[in-house]
Amino acid sequence: MYWASLGDFLAMGGHAAYIWPAFAIALAVLLGLALLSRIRLKTAEREHAEARREAGRDGTPDEVRP
Amino acid sequence: MSAFLAIVGRDLRLGFGAQGAMLTTLLFFVLAVSLFPLGVGPEPQILARIAAGVIWVAALLAAMLSLDRLFQTDQEDGTLDLLAQAPLPLGLVALAKTLAHWLTTGLPLSLIAPLLAILLQMDGAAIPVLLAALLLGTPSLSLIGAIGAALTLGAKRGAVLVPLLTLPLVIPVLIFGVGAVEAASYGLTAGPHLLLLGAFLAGALALSPFAIAGAIKLALE
Amino acid sequence: MFHALANPARFLRLMAVIRPWAAGVAIVGLAAGLGWGLLYSPPDYQQGETVRIMYIHVPAAWMGMFIYAAMAVASATALIWRHPVAELVAKASAPVGAVFTLICLLTGALWGKPMWGAWWVWDARLTSMLILFFIYLGYMALWEAFDDPARAGRAAAILALVGAVNLPIIKFSVDWWNTMHQPASVLTLAGPKIHPDILWPLLITALGAKGYYVWLLTLRVRAEILSRQARILRFAAATDRRAD
Numbered sequence: 001m002y003w004a005s006l007g008d009f010l011a012m013g014g015h016a017a018y019i020w021p022a023f024a025i026a027l028a029v030l031l032g033l034a035l036l037s038r039i040r041l042k043t044a045e046r047e048h049a050e051a052r053r054e055a056g057r058d059g060t061p062d063e064v065r066p
Numbered sequence: 067m068s069a070f071l072a073i074v075g076r077d078l079r080l081g082f083g084a085q086g087a088m089l090t091t092l093l094f095f096v097l098a099v100s101l102f103p104l105g106v107g108p109e110p111q112i113l114a115r116i117a118a119g120v121i122w123v124a125a126l127l128a129a130m131l132s133l134d135r136l137f138q139t140d141q142e143d144g145t146l147d148l149l150a151q152a153p154l155p156l157g158l159v160a161l162a163k164t165l166a167h168w169l170t171t172g173l174p175l176s177l178i179a180p181l182l183a184i185l186l187q188m189d190g191a192a193i194p195v196l197l198a199a200l201l202l203g204t205p206s207l208s209l210i211g212a213i214g215a216a217l218t219l220g221a222k223r224g225a226v227l228v229p230l231l232t233l234p235l236v237i238p239v240l241i242f243g244v245g246a247v248e249a250a251s252y253g254l255t256a257g258p259h260l261l262l263l264g265a266f267l268a269g270a271l272a273l274s275p276f277a278i279a280g281a282i283k284l285a286l287e
Numbered sequence: 288m289f290h291a292l293a294n295p296a297r298f299l300r301l302m303a304v305i306r307p308w309a310a311g312v313a314i315v316g317l318a319a320g321l322g323w324g325l326l327y328s329p330p331d332y333q334q335g336e337t338v339r340i341m342y343i344h345v346p347a348a349w350m351g352m353f354i355y356a357a358m359a360v361a362s363a364t365a366l367i368w369r370h371p372v373a374e375l376v377a378k379a380s381a382p383v384g385a386v387f388t389l390i391c392l393l394t395g396a397l398w399g400k401p402m403w404g405a406w407w408v409w410d411a412r413l414t415s416m417l418i419l420f421f422i423y424l425g426y427m428a429l430w431e432a433f434d435d436p437a438r439a440g441r442a443a444a445i446l447a448l449v450g451a452v453n454l455p456i457i458k459f460s461v462d463w464w465n466t467m468h469q470p471a472s473v474l475t476l477a478g479p480k481i482h483p484d485i486l487w488p489l490l491i492t493a494l495g496a497k498g499y500y501v502w503l504l505t506l507r508v509r510a511e512i513l514s515r516q517a518r519i520l521r522f523a524a525a526t527d528r529r530a531d
Contacts, residue, residue: 009326013336015401022340022397023321026347026390030317030499033386037506044510044517051520213449217442221432230428231446234421235453238460245467262463266456277449280366284441 069154070162077166087132088170095128095175099182110187117186118196118247122240125175125200129207130229136167136215138224141285150286157275160282164212164274172204188251195250195260202263203243209270210235216281238266295512298372302505309502316495320346323488340398341485346493347391348412351419354384354500358426359451362444372508374440375515377447378430379507383500385423391416411465415458422450436515 012019102120106112140146140163149159179200180193188196214232218224246259324342331338358380365374395413396406407413429446433439 012339013330015335015337018337018397018401019339022343022394023325025393025397026343029386029390029393033382034499034503034506037503037510041506041510041513044513047517048513048520051517051524055520055524210449210453213445217429217446218432220438221429221442222434223432227425227428227432230421231425234418234425234457235450237418238453238456241460241464245464248467262460269456273452274449277445280445281442284438284445287438 069152070158073149073154073159073162074166074169077163078169087135088174091128091131091171092174092178094131095124096178096182098124098127099186103186114187114189114251117183117188118192118244118251120186121179121182121196121200122203122243122247125172125179125204126207126233126236126240127229128175129171129204129211130232132167132171133211133215133232134218134225134228136163136212137219137282137285138215141219146282147286150282156279156282160212160216160278161275164208164278167212168205168208172200172208176200176204188247191253192247192251195256196247198260199243199246199256199263202260202267203239206239206263206267206270207236209267209274213274213277213281216278216285219282219285239263242266295372295516299509299512302509306502306505309498309505312498313495313502314498316491316498318495320488320490320492320495323491328484328488334402337398337401338485340394342488342492344391344394344398345489346496347387347394348416349493350496350500351384351388351391351416353497354380354387355419355423355447355451355454358384359447362447362451365444366441366448372512374444375508375511376504377444378440379504379511380500381423381427381430382507383503385420385427387496388416388420388423392420409465411462414465415461418457418461419454422454426450436518 010016099120102116103113106116137146140149150156152159154162176197180197183193183196211228211232214228214235217231218227221227242259242262246256246263249259250256321342324339328339328342330336358377361373361377361380364370365377392413395416399408399410399413400406426443426446429443430439433442
């Protein structure tokens with residue numbers, strides 16, 4: 001371990017104002033995109049299930065579908 | 067060859083005519099450059115320092131102006147379908163139309179640029195280099211721009227999209243073009259910059275007809 | 288294997304197998320690499336603790352370029368072999384690559400302020416990354432500009448390839464421009480000799496970032512395939528109704 005104490009670690013040699021935001025922004029952006037991708041997938045899954053149900057109601061067998 | 071020239075001739079007549087974008091493009095170019103002294107102040111040193119960059123950036127933007135119409139009008143009235151069925155390969159058709167675009171935008175821009183360079187207090191020795199650099203660089207703008215124009219055929223907001231796609235790709239032309247002029251005004255040789263501009267043009271000339279033809283085929287399907 | 292992947296259903300099954308592993312690599316790799324960089328690696332003798340921003344900045348820059356290369360390969364595959372899934376892989380890659388490029392730019396600003404005294408310096412590498420970011424945005428805008436996904440996909444593939452040919456030239460021209468205007472006095476972000484204590488966290492973070500990319504691909508490509516199938520189903524149902 002390089003750091004002597006937690007306080008040292010958080011202070012980052014006086015550059016905390018730059019280092020911590022850099023890590024925070026990066027993680028926030030990566031998490032945000034992951035979350036957005038998950039939401040898109042859930043929406044697509046819902047749309048797909050609905051479309052299948054509607055198509056099924058029309059009585060066309062699924063095998064015909066591309 | 068005669069088909070190639072026929073396409074160039076037809077587009078030139080359209081470009082020079084009342085409907086053509088040539089005069090508008092030229093006016094835009096002159097106007098955009100004239101705005102800079104008003105924006106940054108009339109000090110000759112500052113103007114001389116930024117002249118090359120201002121003229122090149124204005125040329126880049128002016129070349130984008132009429133690009134979205136390059137293939138679009140022909141697609142709307144069905145000419146493009148006919149051209150695609152002509153015995154001439156589609157890549158050459160694209161090249162002919164791009165040449166016509168350059169003759170109505172890049173060439174007049176380059177020819178009027180020395181006048182603007184004088185207005186911006188550019189060093190006299192650099193002005194012939196500016197002309198040479200523009201003549202070598204603007205055909206690349208038309209070629210890369212034609213790729214953007216062909217890709218956005220039938221797209222929503224095509225007119226805004228073309229510069230967005232094209233401008234990042236022509237940054238090397240801007241850098242080498244400005245570099246040539248600055249080298250000349252510092253009394254250095256502009257040769258390497260002009261050679262790089264020429265190399266970029268050769269590459270664009272060889273490769274972009276394939277991309278343009280591919281994109282036009284997509285739009286006609 | 289290659290042609291087997293052209294079948295969306297089979298591709299989806301493969302993606303489902305890969306997904307938990309990719310997520311694991313992402314979480315472990317990013318946590319370990321960044322943790323190592325923050326906790327155990329030494330500060331730079333010149334830059335002090337700010338050098339720790341490098342553990343995000345440099346892998347993000349690598350990923351921005353790597354993902355563009357992956358996108359170009361996927362686009363070539365889509366154009367040459369009409370590989371339907373490759374096109375969707377390219378489409379799903381673009382936002383991830385753009386986000387890594389954005390992280391590189393933002394962390395570059397946060398690193399530049401204490402190092403150069405300015406939030407933004409027109410340094411050759413940062414400028415190249417900015418242009419790459421614009422190219423990603425243009426690519427994504429082109430996808431959104433068409434109603435017909437088939438048309439959008441092939442146009443975007445051509446654009447990705449044109450960009451791939453042009454990017455090395457842009458990189459070269461920006462380096463050229465930079466040496467012309469700023470003689471090499473600028474502090475380079477990564478020194479010529481990299482100490483293993485610095486290199487290892489970088490490599491592990493980069494591996495984690497690759498895992499993250501693959502993980503998001505499994506999510507986004509699946510979403511693309513399902514929404515396209517839903518579109519086709521809806522379209523078929525509508526034509527059926529009209530036929531009745």
